[in-house]
Structures are given as structure tokens and as C-alpha cells.
Amino acid sequence: MPKTASKTPAKPASKTAAKPVAAMATAKGDHVFLVDGSSYIFRAYHALPPLNRKSDGLQVNAVLGFCNMLWKLLRDMPEDNRPTHLAIVFDKSEITFRNKLYPDYKAHRPPAPDDLIPQFALIREAVRAFDLPCLEQIGFEADDLIATYARQASERGATTTIVSSDKDLMQLVNDKITMYDTMKDRRIGREEVIEKFGVPPEKVVEVQALAGDSTDNVPGVPGIGVKTAAQLIIEYGDLDQLLFRATEIKQPKRREALLENAEKARISRQLVLLDDKVELDVPLDDLTVHEPDARKLIAFLKAMEFSTLTRRVADYSQIDPADVEPDPGNKSGASVFSPLPPSDVKPEPGSGHAAAPSTTKERTKPTGARDDKASSLKGTPAALAETLGEAIRKIAFDRKAYQAIGTLDQLQTFVARVHDVGHFAIEAMSDSIDPMQAELSGLALALAPNEACYVPLGHKQPGGGAGLFDAGLAPGQLKAAEALDALKPLLESAGIQKVGFNVKFTAVLLAQHGIILRNIDDAQLMSYTLDAGRGSHAPESLAERWFGHAVVNYGGLVGSGKGKLTFDQIAIDKAAEYSAESADVTLRLWQVLKPRLIAERMLSVYETLERPLVSVLARMERRGISIDRQVLSRLSGDFAQTAARVEAEIQEIAGEPVNVGSPKQIGDIIFGKMGLPGGSKTKTGAWSTTAQVLDELAEQGHEFPKKILEWRQVSKLKSTYTDALPNYVNPQTHRVHTTYALAATTTGRLSSNEPNLQNIPVRTEDGRKIRRAFIATPGHKLVSADYSQIELRLLAEIADVPVLRQAFRDGLDIHAMTASEMFGVPIKDMPxxxxxxxxxxxxxxxxxxxxxGLANQLGIAREEASAYIKKYFERFPGIRAYMDETKDSCRRNGYVTTLFGRKMYYPDIKASNASVRAFNERASINARLQGTAADIIRRAMIRMEDALAEKKLSAQMLLQVHDELIFEVPDDEVAATLPVVQKVMQDAPFPAVILSLPLQVDARAATNWDEAH
Incomplete structure (x- = not known):
């Protein structure tokens, strides 16, 4: 093995232990090897067939693969490519700044294989047996540590080899940093990165921000893959330029995706960007390679029963292995080791596995747990919350205690217990995620920790499918109607508390069976109210965070691919275990989080902005909205005719038959046959026909590329919107039903899914035509009520800007007024x-x-843009003061608040990474405005139905699109409805918040959405 900074093979070790070599300053000529141990574990596991230790049957294939890799690095690497410094780097923390930035980061990884879990601790023992640094730090991923060590090595003139093939590390590659895949004996340099991503290493982060990563649950921009992302980054230079110029993109679907998901792209960039400024616990100089204790290494290898590798090490070290006893701590049985892996060990992409959760002892204190002296004061709400929470956390989960209820007597016994207790948790299980079309599979119920059950109602016979009436149902189930009749009084009782997790789904599903769920609490919304921005609000994440408990994995239950099952196809015993545990977790979360709402003075936010909205949204989702298929069909026809006409023109210009959808044929005609300038070829040898290339040629007056762009745009509109929307029509209601998520954003904004009706294109005439397909039923009108410039009004209010306030009071054109104030131009006849x-x-x-950004948006010099911004702040100093105060407050407290008390956490506002810090500063400034606007429209929605009912109006609220509400109103009630809607929306802040500025609401009625907007 190489000695420190040695450029020649190491001499054999003596039979006595070698002494560690003192750390030496890393310098030019040194070669630092950094092994990404977290991902390499999975590579070793999947690369080798199962291998069991003979003495106890323990599987050790991953340990062997890892040991072979270490030996290769130390002994078998070419003389001119051996490490002078070497370390194995592991992930340590489950929660990093990325989870705080995006709670769903890595949220959906399945657990590691059962036979791999015991090998994690043994691999760490192997690293120590090789006498190598085993590095990990709380709060950081292995990749961040690797990035920091690599940067430091480069700054000192040393070269670095990162032993990994992980694409996330490819952003680090440069002239001093390369990667090495030991499994394939393959070097990864600049050219290999370009081959992988289509861009050089310095642009990899930009591409990943757009393409996202399903393995790590990085959102990216929907519909944009790596290839398209690379084309866009090459075309526009970087992500910021692309997002600022997104309106220029010709392809409608791509343009809309970028405009609507710009924030996701920016967040994604922060998620994939590695932090190379970590304050390291172990200095780079301490990674110097030295001779290990050969006897200690042989003892470990003998205990693992790796005979071949034992012999290699013994031969090299000139030691008789018979003279070395196996390490007794590793000899047999893995019980001496922690059975769980280091937190958040990263699987190789595509492996389909992730690390199991950490043990309770390793688990960090749950979010919201307090260590300050005030929390220990007896009798305070904080002390009570902490005491109750700790008591719940001490109760271990016992899945054997759960039961499946298959008789009416058992169910009635449970109902009687509910009356004694006064509350219970409930979760509806179904065969679909669409509650409007789902069939009820069963109900999970919980009364107390480990006192939970599952009432199966619709599970199918295994392998048989459904038959006539109940013939296809598995035995041991109550009839759904019988069970629901028994439970209906409980579910509709105003005196019995029902606790759910995303309880809106259960409410909508039960409403389909004629049951109105009353007196509800939602554990997910409690978590969201308390900790928005501080972590995931998924049940499995909260179970781990609060109880150190890994729930039954849903993916493992239903499978994947073509063999994936719906929940009603799961065996009842397995379904009962999963479902009862879900209800148990929900109940425990409720018991832990409810006292925190009181202790942290967030009960009002939950009870006025969150809980009441559940029922409102459930009713909106059930109502849906009508679409005119004929309008969409005609639009599809018009788009098809336009596409056909343009295609014919293309054929005529080309002078030969051409497949318009073939970039290769288009490129051959433009640059081959026509000989137009500016041609460049891709790696496949085909001519590039990106939007930028075609735009430049079209601007030069060339008709052929102009027609290609026109054809592409109209074809995308047709396939994405006019052809797709009819597929969302519910066959029973003949309407389109979206689903709203309440806990999806840090600021309180709702999100709409399947379909996303908050994302209907409106920026082009063709796009607005699509909104015309959303119609009122005969005898009705659609009413659109929209807050006018609400965030600017709130800026004037919160920042206390007298000039802006007066302009809004006077009803002036706020943008013209601003221009007049800044540039001294009269408002009248302003250019x-x-x-x-x-x-x-x-x-x-x-x-x-x-x-x-402003320079790019306005097409002016950066200096001119800077002068504009400076002048703006000079003219409106209150805005600068507001921004500075918001950032300072967020740095002190970790959060900002809306005018209504909603807390939005941005813990990474003090991050060492400048870009992460800047992003959180911008987000915190905007959050106070956007969050307050979101709270206002929530308050309006909660009050709206009662206000309409009080006036005996039958208008129904159908949709919410950020600052806009859409209603369906009988023709003869439109005139009476408009002022009621406007008043409720304008007065929504009162009496909690008294605004000095009036809110303006524009409301119009028409037969379709476009005309009403």
C-alpha cells in the first residue's frame, strides 16, 4: 500500500502494527481520492451475487465488494495514479438544508433491502480496519463534504479523484477534479460529462434544475428532460436567462411549463447545487494515506470469512494468516452492530432502494421540541405540550395489536368505545387517488395508540377479479352499506371529533356515499400550520420525525410496473396492518401537535385559515366545472387544419415530401439543401434545429424555419390542451373535477392537480380560446371575481409607502404613477x-x-437597470426598509409571518452558501406579501358560502386560481350575486386585520371563463 505522498510502491508491512504517519500539508503533486461511500454501498450490493457467511448465514456481498474496492485503490492502482490522501465519505443526516428548502426532497425513497441493512455497520468497520478516515457530518450530504474537500485540494494545487459515478457529482469535474468508476474501471472527465448531460460540468446544475430527478424527488420543470434542458441552457446561457426570457419560447407547452414552474426550477437548482463551503470537522491534511495495521485488517477479513482477500493481504504483508485470530467483535452474528444504516444513505440511481431510517437513539429532536428553560416550567402550555408529546413518543408501535373487523358485532363494539372516548382517527382506503371516481376499499379507525383497526369493505378475491354483485369480493368483509349505516351517526355527529390526515380526501369519498363528515381535525394541516418550510408533511416523514418509526412501505405493498396492484387487490391482513397503522400514526400526530398549536399560539391560524377550508374545498371539488367538448373539438379541428395548412406550405417550400415532425429531415433541408447559414451538428451528426436556431433564421427573413416554428406551436396546443382536457371529464357528473392541496406551499397558496386548472394558458390568443371551453350550464353564468394587484397593495400597506398608498386610494394607474414618480413623465399621454x-x-x-434580471427583462444595460432600481428605492425608501427589516427578522427568528400570523420558515437564510442564502432572502421578502394574499382569499372562501346563503342566493363556488374565484350562478341571480361576492372578498381581512388601503375586486359574468375573466 502507498505511504504518505509516495510515488513508489509501498514496502511490505511488518508483523507489528504500523504507526500512523503525521498529517502533512496538502500541496501540488498530491492526489486526493474521495470515495462516495453512501452510493458505493448499493453499487457493491447490486454488483455481486448473494454471498452468505458460512458460520451464521449473514449476507456480506456488499461488504466484500466494498473491501475489494478499497484494496484496489490502495494496492492495485497504477503507480502514477495512487492516492496520497484518501477518505470514505458517508451521508450522516436525514435532514439537511435541502429538506428545509423543499420538504419533499428524497421523501419517497423506499427502504433498503432487508439483507443489506445489517451490512451498513460492517462496511464502516471495514473502513476502520483499513485504517482510513470514515467521514460524515450532521446536516450535510456526502456530496457536500466531497465538494468541499475537492475545492480545498484544487486551491492547493493538488488533483482530486472522486470515486463514484453519481451524476450529482459531475458538476465538480474540472481540470484538477475527475471521477472514477471502479466497477467499470472508467474515468469520467469533462468529455464524459458532456456526453452524459449535453453540457460541460459548469452547466450541469442548470440542466438538472430543469430536468429534475425522480430518485431524489427534485421537481424540476414538468415535461422537460435532460436533452431538452441541455438545448435550452445552450440556447439561453443559463437558468436565469431562460426564465427571464421564457415568454419568447415558441412551443406553448414548454413556455407555459417554464412560466408556471419557474420557482420550482429555482428551488431545484438549490437542491442539486453542492455546498463546497462546509466547515469540515476533519481537515484535508488529516486524510494522508499511511500503512494500516495489517494484522488488524487480516483479523477483520478472517472474521468476515473473505478467504481470497485475506490471502492477498497476508501475502502482500508477509504475514501468516494462521497467526492472526479473527476479530471476535465481527466473528459471528451481527447483533453487536447497529442493525440500521447511517441516515439517508444514498442509493445508486435506478437501484430502487434507499436507506432505512435511523434508530431512535440517533434520531434528532423533532421539529418544535424545546430545550429552553421556559419549556420546563410546570403548568405552562409549552411544558404541557412537551410532556404530552414525550409520553406519546415513549409508546412503541405494536402492529400485532391491530385487527381487521369482519362482523357487525365487532364494529358496533368499536362504535361504543368511540362514544366513551369522544374522538377517533379515520382514513378512507380506496382503489384510486381520485376520490370522485374511487371505490371504497375500507376504513381505518384508531382510538388510542395501538388500539386501531381496519374495516375491509371492497377487497377482491386474489387473482379472480370482480364478479357479479359480491361474487368477486374476498370473504370476511362487511357489506359496505351495512358498515356505513353503522358508522354514519358517528361520522356526521357534531359531538364526536374525527381526526384525519389530508382528511379532505376521506370527506369527498364519504360524500359520494351520502355521508357528510363533521367536526374534523387534520393532523397534516396542524403540522403545516406549525412547521411550514421546516420539513416534509408526508405521514411517513412525520412518523419518523416524531416517533422514530418507519411505517409499512406502501410501494412495497402494491408493487410497481405492470404488476402494480390497486389497494382493493391487497390481501386483507396486509391491508389491515398498513391501514390501521396509518390511523394510529394520524391519531398520535394529533395528540402531539394539537398542544403545540396552543403552546406556540398558532391555534387561531389553524382554526380560522386551515381547518374550515377543508369542507369548503371538498364541496368545490365535488361540484367541478363543465367544459364544452364541441369547443375543444372545434379548436382541435382548427389547430389540425392550421397545422395541415402550414405543413402543406412547408412541403411546397421544401420542394419535396418532408416529415415535419422529424428534426433530422428539417435540418437536412435547411442546412443541406437550402444551405442557410448558422448550421451546427449534434453529437449524433444531425443538424441542430432548436427553437433558437429556427428563431434566428426566421428573424433573418427565411420563410421555411418560420413555418416550422408555426407548425410546432399549433401542434403542441392541440395535443396538450384541446385533445387532453376531455379525458378529465368524470363519466358520472360530466364535469371536470380538480383536487386542491392545502399543505403544498410554504406561503399558504393552494395548488391544483389532475388537472391543474390554475395553469390554463392565457398569454396568447390561442391559449385564451381554451378557457372559452370552460362554460356555465344552461340557465347559468360563470362569474370570475379577481383581486386587483393585491400584492402591490399589500406592499404599499406593509412597507408604509405614502405615495403608493395614496395612488391606490385615488384609483390611479399604479404603474403610470410609479413611472411618473421615477422618471418625471406626466401620467397623461405617458409612452x-x-x-x-x-x-x-x-x-x-x-x-x-x-x-x-431587470436588464434582461427590459433589454437594457445592467448599469441602466441598476440605476433604475437605485432610483426606485430612493423614491420609495419604505420599500427598501421593508425588505431589510424582513430579512433581518427572518435571520433572527428563522421565519416570517403574514398579517394574520401564519409562520413561514426559511431556516437556510443564514446558510453559508451564498446562492442558498440569497434565495431564502428573496423568498422571505415575497412570502409576507404572497402569504398574506393567500390568507385573505382563504378567509373569503371560508365566509363566501354563508354570505350567499344569507342572501338566499344559489351561486356555487367552483374554482380558486390564486387571486381569482370562479362561481356558477343562475342567470336571474347574477346582478344580486356580484356585489355579495365583491363585498365578501374586499372585507375578508376584517376584523382580524384592518387595512388602510381598500382591496379592489373585479367581478364579471359571462357564459365562459375567458369572457368572464
Whole structure:
């Protein structure tokens, strides 16, 4: 093995233990090897067939693969490529700044294989047996440590080899940093990165931000893959430029995706960007390679029963292995080791596995747990919350205690117990995630920790499918109607508390059976109210965070791919274990989180902004909205005719038959046959026909590329919208039903899914035509009520800007007023360009726009843009003061609040990484405005139905699109409904918050959404 900084083979070790070599300063000529141990474990596991230790049957294939890799690095590497410094780096923390930035980061990874879990601790023992540094730090992923060591080595002139093939590390590759895949004996340098991503290493993060990563649950931009992302980054230079110029993109679907998901792309960039400024616990100089204790290594290898590798090490060290006893701590039985892996061990992409959760002892204190002296004061709400929470956490989960209820007597016994207790947890299980079309599979119920059950109602015979009536049902189940009749009084009782997790799903599903769920609590919304921005609110994440408990894995239950089962196909005993545990977790979370709402003074936020909205949204989802299939069909026909006409023109210009959808044929005609300038070829040898290439040629007056762009745009509109929307029509209601998520954003904004009706295109005439397909039923009108410039009004209010306040009071054109104040131009007859610049600044300031961003948006020099921003803050000093105060407050407290008390956490506002810190600063500034606006429309929605009922109006609220509400109103009630809707929306802040500025609501009625908007 090589000695410190040695460039020649090491001499054999003596039979006595070698003494460690003192750390030496890393310098030019040194070679630092950094092994990504977290992902390499899975590579070793999957690369080798199962291997069991003969003495006890323990599987050790991953340990052997890892040991072979270490030996290769130390002994078998070429003389000119051996490490002078070497370390094995592991993931330590389950929660890092990335989880705080995006709670769902890595949220859906399944557990590691059962036969791999005991090998994690043995691999760490192997690293120690080789006498190598085993590095990990709380709060950071292995990749961040590797990035920091690699940067430090490069700054000192040393070269670095990262032993991994993980694509996330490819962003680090440069002239001093390469990667090495030992499994394939393959070097990964700049050219290999370009081959993988289509861009050089310095642009990898930009591509990943767009493409996302399903393995780590990095969202990216839907519909954009690596290839498209690379084309866009090459075309626009970087992510910021792309997002600022997204409106220029010709393809409608791509343009809309970028515009609607710009924030996701920015968040994704922070998730994939490695932190290379970690304050390291172990200095780089301490990674110096030295001779290990050969006898200690042989003792470990003998205990593992790796005879071949034992012999190799013994021969090299000139030691008789018979003279070395196996390490007794590793000889037989893995019980001496922790059975669980280090937290958040990263699987190799595509392996389908992830690390099991950490043990309770390793688990960090749950979010919200307190260590300060006040929490220990007896009798305080905080002390009570902590005491109750600790008591719940001490009760271990016992899945054997759960039961499946198959008789009416058993169910009635449970009902009687509910009346004694006064509350219970409930979760509806179904065969679909769409509650409007799902069939009820069963109900999970819980009364107390480990006192939970499952009432199966619709599980199918295994392998048989459904037959006539109940012939296809598995035995041992109550009839659904019989069970629901027994439970209905409980479910509709105002005196019995029902606790759910995302209880809206259960409410909608039960409503389909004629049951109205009353007196509800939602554990997910409690977590969201308390900890928005501080972690995932998924049940499995909360179970681990609060109880150190790994729930039954749903993916393992239903499978995947073509063999994936629906829940009603799961065997009842397995379904009961999973479902009862879900209800048990929900009940425990409720018991832990409810006292925190009181202790942390967040009960009002939960009870006025969160819980009441559940029932409102459930009713909206059930109502749905009508679409005119004929309008969509005609639009599809129009788009098809336009596409056909343009295609014919393309054929005529080309002078030969051409497949318009073939980039290769298009490229051959443009650059081959026509000989147009600017051609470049891709790695496949085909001509590039990206939007940028075609745009440049079209701007030069070339008709053929112009027609290609026109064809692509209309074809995308047709396939994405006019052809797809009819597929969402519910066959029973003949309407489109979206699903709203309440706990999806840090700021309180709702999100809409399947379909996303908050994302209907409106920026082009063709796009607006699609909204015309959303119609009122005969005898009704659609009413659109929209807050006008609400976030700018709130900025004027919160930042206390007298000039802006007065302008809103006077009903002035706020953008023209701003332009007049800044540029000294009279409002009357103001040039549109001047107003456009003021508008860009007004809205840009809310989102923390930079001089660079404003320059790109307005097409001006950065210096000019910087001067505009400086002048803006000079003219409106209250805005600068507001921004600075918000950032300072967030740094002190870790969160900002809306005017209504909602807390939005941005814990990484003090991150060492400048870009992460800047992102959180911008987000915190905007969050106070966007979050307050979200709270206001929530308050309006909660009050709206009662206000309409009080006036005996039958208008129904159908949709919410951020600052807009859409209603369906009888024709003869429109005139009476409009002022009621406007008043409720305008007065929504009162009496909790008294605004000095009036809120303006524009409301119009029409037969379709576009005309009403």
C-alpha cells in the first residue's frame, strides 16, 4: 500500500502494527481520492451475487465488494495514479438544508433491502480496519463534504479523484477534479460529462434544475428532460436567462411549463447545487494515506470469512494468516452492530432502494421540541405540550395489536368505545387517488395508540377479479352499506371529533356515499400550520420525525410496473396492518401537535385559515366545472387544419415530401439543401434545429424555419390542451373535477392537480380560446371575481409607502404613477414603453429582482437597470426598509409571518452558501406579501358560502386560481350575486386585520371563463 505522498510502491508491512504517519500539508503533486461511500454501498450490493457467511448465514456481498474496492485503490492502482490522501465519505443526516428548502426532497425513497441493512455497520468497520478516515457530518450530504474537500485540494494545487459515478457529482469535474468508476474501471472527465448531460460540468446544475430527478424527488420543470434542458441552457446561457426570457419560447407547452414552474426550477437548482463551503470537522491534511495495521485488517477479513482477500493481504504483508485470530467483535452474528444504516444513505440511481431510517437513539429532536428553560416550567402550555408529546413518543408501535373487523358485532363494539372516548382517527382506503371516481376499499379507525383497526369493505378475491354483485369480493368483509349505516351517526355527529390526515380526501369519498363528515381535525394541516418550510408533511416523514418509526412501505405493498396492484387487490391482513397503522400514526400526530398549536399560539391560524377550508374545498371539488367538448373539438379541428395548412406550405417550400415532425429531415433541408447559414451538428451528426436556431433564421427573413416554428406551436396546443382536457371529464357528473392541496406551499397558496386548472394558458390568443371551453350550464353564468394587484397593495400597506398608498386610494394607474414618480413623465399621454419599465420594476421588486434580471427583462444595460432600481428605492425608501427589516427578522427568528400570523420558515437564510442564502432572502421578502394574499382569499372562501346563503342566493363556488374565484350562478341571480361576492372578498381581512388601503375586486359574468375573466 502507498505511504504518505509516495510515488513508489509501498514496502511490505511488518508483523507489528504500523504507526500512523503525521498529517502533512496538502500541496501540488498530491492526489486526493474521495470515495462516495453512501452510493458505493448499493453499487457493491447490486454488483455481486448473494454471498452468505458460512458460520451464521449473514449476507456480506456488499461488504466484500466494498473491501475489494478499497484494496484496489490502495494496492492495485497504477503507480502514477495512487492516492496520497484518501477518505470514505458517508451521508450522516436525514435532514439537511435541502429538506428545509423543499420538504419533499428524497421523501419517497423506499427502504433498503432487508439483507443489506445489517451490512451498513460492517462496511464502516471495514473502513476502520483499513485504517482510513470514515467521514460524515450532521446536516450535510456526502456530496457536500466531497465538494468541499475537492475545492480545498484544487486551491492547493493538488488533483482530486472522486470515486463514484453519481451524476450529482459531475458538476465538480474540472481540470484538477475527475471521477472514477471502479466497477467499470472508467474515468469520467469533462468529455464524459458532456456526453452524459449535453453540457460541460459548469452547466450541469442548470440542466438538472430543469430536468429534475425522480430518485431524489427534485421537481424540476414538468415535461422537460435532460436533452431538452441541455438545448435550452445552450440556447439561453443559463437558468436565469431562460426564465427571464421564457415568454419568447415558441412551443406553448414548454413556455407555459417554464412560466408556471419557474420557482420550482429555482428551488431545484438549490437542491442539486453542492455546498463546497462546509466547515469540515476533519481537515484535508488529516486524510494522508499511511500503512494500516495489517494484522488488524487480516483479523477483520478472517472474521468476515473473505478467504481470497485475506490471502492477498497476508501475502502482500508477509504475514501468516494462521497467526492472526479473527476479530471476535465481527466473528459471528451481527447483533453487536447497529442493525440500521447511517441516515439517508444514498442509493445508486435506478437501484430502487434507499436507506432505512435511523434508530431512535440517533434520531434528532423533532421539529418544535424545546430545550429552553421556559419549556420546563410546570403548568405552562409549552411544558404541557412537551410532556404530552414525550409520553406519546415513549409508546412503541405494536402492529400485532391491530385487527381487521369482519362482523357487525365487532364494529358496533368499536362504535361504543368511540362514544366513551369522544374522538377517533379515520382514513378512507380506496382503489384510486381520485376520490370522485374511487371505490371504497375500507376504513381505518384508531382510538388510542395501538388500539386501531381496519374495516375491509371492497377487497377482491386474489387473482379472480370482480364478479357479479359480491361474487368477486374476498370473504370476511362487511357489506359496505351495512358498515356505513353503522358508522354514519358517528361520522356526521357534531359531538364526536374525527381526526384525519389530508382528511379532505376521506370527506369527498364519504360524500359520494351520502355521508357528510363533521367536526374534523387534520393532523397534516396542524403540522403545516406549525412547521411550514421546516420539513416534509408526508405521514411517513412525520412518523419518523416524531416517533422514530418507519411505517409499512406502501410501494412495497402494491408493487410497481405492470404488476402494480390497486389497494382493493391487497390481501386483507396486509391491508389491515398498513391501514390501521396509518390511523394510529394520524391519531398520535394529533395528540402531539394539537398542544403545540396552543403552546406556540398558532391555534387561531389553524382554526380560522386551515381547518374550515377543508369542507369548503371538498364541496368545490365535488361540484367541478363543465367544459364544452364541441369547443375543444372545434379548436382541435382548427389547430389540425392550421397545422395541415402550414405543413402543406412547408412541403411546397421544401420542394419535396418532408416529415415535419422529424428534426433530422428539417435540418437536412435547411442546412443541406437550402444551405442557410448558422448550421451546427449534434453529437449524433444531425443538424441542430432548436427553437433558437429556427428563431434566428426566421428573424433573418427565411420563410421555411418560420413555418416550422408555426407548425410546432399549433401542434403542441392541440395535443396538450384541446385533445387532453376531455379525458378529465368524470363519466358520472360530466364535469371536470380538480383536487386542491392545502399543505403544498410554504406561503399558504393552494395548488391544483389532475388537472391543474390554475395553469390554463392565457398569454396568447390561442391559449385564451381554451378557457372559452370552460362554460356555465344552461340557465347559468360563470362569474370570475379577481383581486386587483393585491400584492402591490399589500406592499404599499406593509412597507408604509405614502405615495403608493395614496395612488391606490385615488384609483390611479399604479404603474403610470410609479413611472411618473421615477422618471418625471406626466401620467397623461405617458409612452407605453415608460409605463412598461415601471411595471417591470413594480412587480420585480416583490420577487427581489436583480439589476441583471431587470436588464434582461427590459433589454437594457445592467448599469441602466441598476440605476433604475437605485432610483426606485430612493423614491420609495419604505420599500427598501421593508425588505431589510424582513430579512433581518427572518435571520433572527428563522421565519416570517403574514398579517394574520401564519409562520413561514426559511431556516437556510443564514446558510453559508451564498446562492442558498440569497434565495431564502428573496423568498422571505415575497412570502409576507404572497402569504398574506393567500390568507385573505382563504378567509373569503371560508365566509363566501354563508354570505350567499344569507342572501338566499344559489351561486356555487367552483374554482380558486390564486387571486381569482370562479362561481356558477343562475342567470336571474347574477346582478344580486356580484356585489355579495365583491363585498365578501374586499372585507375578508376584517376584523382580524384592518387595512388602510381598500382591496379592489373585479367581478364579471359571462357564459365562459375567458369572457368572464
Amino acid at each position: 407605453s414603453e415608460v409605463r412598461r419599465r415601471a411595471k417591470a420594476i413594480n412587480f420585480g421588486i416583490i420577487y427581489g429582482i436583480s439589476a441583471f
